[in-house]
Amino acid sequence: MTTVRPLTPAAVRRCHAAGKFLLAVGVFVAPALPLPARQPPTHRPSAGAMPPGAIGAQRLMRGGPLLGYTQPVELQAPEGVSLAALSGGGFAGGYDNRLLVGMSVGCVYGFKATGVPGYANVEVYPSVELIDRLYPPPGKALRFPVPVQLTQQDLLVAAQGGLVTRVVYVEDPKTALPVAEGDTQQWFEARPGDDPLELADELGRPIAILRIGSRLAAPGGRFSSPTPLAEAGEADPRVLPASASLPR
Amino acid sequence: MATTPAPPLLVLMPRWLKRALVIFAALVMCLGAASGQDCQSGLGAECDTGCVACACPPGWPVGPSDEYLCDGGDAPSPAGVTTTNEIAGLEQEDTVGAYTTEDGRTFVVPSTRTCIYAPRFGAVRQVVLPMGAEQRVFVDAFGDAFAASEAAKPLMPGQGIENLALQGQRGQRPPSLFRARQQAGATERMLGAAETRGLVGPYANLQLVHLGRMDGRDTPLLIESTLSAITWTGDQEVQITIMGEGAKADFAVQEPGLIYELQIPDSPRLRLVKLASASEAHPGDEVSFTLRFDNVGDAPMKDVVIVDNLTTRLEYVEESAESSVDAAFSTTRNGAGSLVLSWRLAEPLEPGDGGVLTFRTRVR
Numbered sequence: 001m002t003t004v005r006p007l008t009p010a011a012v013r014r015c016h017a018a019g020k021f022l023l024a025v026g027v028f029v030a031p032a033l034p035l036p037a038r039q040p041p042t043h044r045p046s047a048g049a050m051p052p053g054a055i056g057a058q059r060l061m062r063g064g065p066l067l068g069y070t071q072p073v074e075l076q077a078p079e080g081v082s083l084a085a086l087s088g089g090g091f092a093g094g095y096d097n098r099l100l101v102g103m104s105v106g107c108v109y110g111f112k113a114t115g116v117p118g119y120a121n122v123e124v125y126p127s128v129e130l131i132d133r134l135y136p137p138p139g140k141a142l143r144f145p146v147p148v149q150l151t152q153q154d155l156l157v158a159a160q161g162g163l164v165t166r167v168v169y170v171e172d173p174k175t176a177l178p179v180a181e182g183d184t185q186q187w188f189e190a191r192p193g194d195d196p197l198e199l200a201d202e203l204g205r206p207i208a209i210l211r212i213g214s215r216l217a218a219p220g221g222r223f224s225s226p227t228p229l230a231e232a233g234e235a236d237p238r239v240l241p242a243s244a245s246l247p248r
Numbered sequence: 249m250a251t252t253p254a255p256p257l258l259v260l261m262p263r264w265l266k267r268a269l270v271i272f273a274a275l276v277m278c279l280g281a282a283s284g285q286d287c288q289s290g291l292g293a294e295c296d297t298g299c300v301a302c303a304c305p306p307g308w309p310v311g312p313s314d315e316y317l318c319d320g321g322d323a324p325s326p327a328g329v330t331t332t333n334e335i336a337g338l339e340q341e342d343t344v345g346a347y348t349t350e351d352g353r354t355f356v357v358p359s360t361r362t363c364i365y366a367p368r369f370g371a372v373r374q375v376v377l378p379m380g381a382e383q384r385v386f387v388d389a390f391g392d393a394f395a396a397s398e399a400a401k402p403l404m405p406g407q408g409i410e411n412l413a414l415q416g417q418r419g420q421r422p423p424s425l426f427r428a429r430q431q432a433g434a435t436e437r438m439l440g441a442a443e444t445r446g447l448v449g450p451y452a453n454l455q456l457v458h459l460g461r462m463d464g465r466d467t468p469l470l471i472e473s474t475l476s477a478i479t480w481t482g483d484q485e486v487q488i489t490i491m492g493e494g495a496k497a498d499f500a501v502q503e504p505g506l507i508y509e510l511q512i513p514d515s516p517r518l519r520l521v522k523l524a525s526a527s528e529a530h531p532g533d534e535v536s537f538t539l540r541f542d543n544v545g546d547a548p549m550k551d552v553v554i555v556d557n558l559t560t561r562l563e564y565v566e567e568s569a570e571s572s573v574d575a576a577f578s579t580t581r582n583g584a585g586s587l588v589l590s591w592r593l594a595e596p597l598e599p600g601d602g603g604v605l606t607f608r609t610r611v612r
Contacts, residue, residue: 178585
């Protein structure tokens with residue numbers, strides 16, 4: 001077996017030049033290729049001003065283990081405020097200031113809040129749109145529901161005719177503030193020109209959108225019925241029997 | 249006729265082809281390492297794309313890692329030890345161990361990476377008032393949003409704020425009044441009783457904690473509590489120095505806990521077991537920790553220092569640190585906003601001796 005090698009000086013120089021060129025290309029290309037994989041997740045073109053249900057529908061189109069999963073969500077209102085969930089043609093559920101229900105990603109759920117301080121005869125209609133889910137360990141879903149807080153200030157603004165949008169997000173532990181969480185969760189105010197969904201996406205992972213200020217109980221009749229997860233009137237809905245399980 | 253063996257194919261390749269193959273292999277390796285960096289432990293059929301070399305228990309949901317507090321490892325940049333024997337380059341969630349060999353070389357070893365479930369939520373609020381508009385006052389000045397319904401805002405009955413201070417109460421209750429009512433010795437007796445009762449929590453009612461002996465019946469409970477303690481550990485694992493030198497950590501398969509030893513003959517060996525009262529918690533809950541240390545070697549040890557760096561979400565409860573042996577307890581604040589707890593034992597630790605350290609933390 002004979003190996004034929006280019007022995008002329010011109011052929012040797014050409015081979016060396018080609019090898020050096022490939023080596024140079026590899027040196028410059030190799031560090032650049034892993035960079036896109038290290039970048040943070042790209043923000044999808046969604047805006048907080050989109051109609052209810054649109055953001056969750058887009059989230060479903062992106063795929064993932066979302067369909068068929070019931071995410072526990074706990075609505076928390078101040079003392080004296082009664083919450084009821086829109087189910088079918090009317091409002092059902094416990095008339096308490098805390099309500100634990102199950103929601104599906106991509107759906108919008110309507111609620112009714114009465115007993116706002118100073119507005120005894122006014123009914124406020126919040127709506128919650130679930131745009132993502134949690135991934136707790138097996139059997140721990142009911143211990144860690146998504147907290148959606150309706151503060152007294154928000155209810156007052158809604159009773160006076162304003163529209164309050166709250167984007168609840170899961171805080172990124174790498175950028176978590178070393179401060180204790182009190183009775184109310186940490187929240188930030190978005191300026192009139194800012195997109196609250198984009199701000200929440202920078203701070204963490206948006207998971208639910210709360211809107212308070214609807215004039216109608218069920219605008220368009222497109223609200224879904226949440227799944228009741230706890231008996232009405234319980235002081236702490238998280239205290240559930242050990243046999244309680246999520247509906248699939 | 250003698251036949252010469254055929255040369256390997258690699259020798260016959262042109263040089264440019266060899267370089268091209270090396271570059272191609274390097275590209276493949278770089279792409280694979282980058283796509284697997286953010287892979288969370290436990291991935292199966294529902295695994296996100298891009299994760300490599302992950303195994304998931306059956307039925308375990310897999311999602312983003314932002315719901316877990318992860319500690320351990322040494323990424324992305326490695327940590328090191330300075331000339332003053334201090335660990336430098338520690339980043340958030342890093343857990344490393346440093347030790348020095350007999351010939352003076354110092355090594356830093358990362359630990360395994362462990363995650364616990366402790367999500368925390370926040371919110372971004374935006375208020376839009378009806379018929380509101382931005383009123384431009386001057387050029388480049390901010391406008392104020394106003395609402396037409398503001399004039400019709402009803403006043404809330406029964407709520408008023410009195411901003412004036414109560415002048416008549418000034419100086420009537422001097423601080424020394426409370427001090428004088430305390431009886432001498434009463435405080436010491438109360439604290440002594442509390443120490444006896446609260447030194448070892450019910451979750452640590454084990455032979456290893458009380459007597460320093462291993463009991464096979466306690467092994468499952470020890471493994472569970474030890475894993476809980478590991479998950480609650482902060483930027484760095486508990487660090488041990490024996491006689492002024494960094495100690496080497498040994499993992500034991502048969503029993504939980506770490507054994508620290510020096511790389512010299514007849515060296516003392518320190519076993520440190522950390523137990524936690526919970527593996528998951530909500531903000532505001534208290535988590536108690538118990539550290540059981542024993543000299544399981546064949547030589548006494550001195551200058552024993554045990555250091556625990558709390559994670560950002562754990563707040564040390566003041567005056568909750570207790571020790572069964574004489575130890576100087578001190579706290580220093582780390583760069584992340586939490587505390588570094590340190591115990592320096594006053595007496596040398598003889599072979600077979602040990603003790604218990606306890607403290608409480610509150611989840612932020």
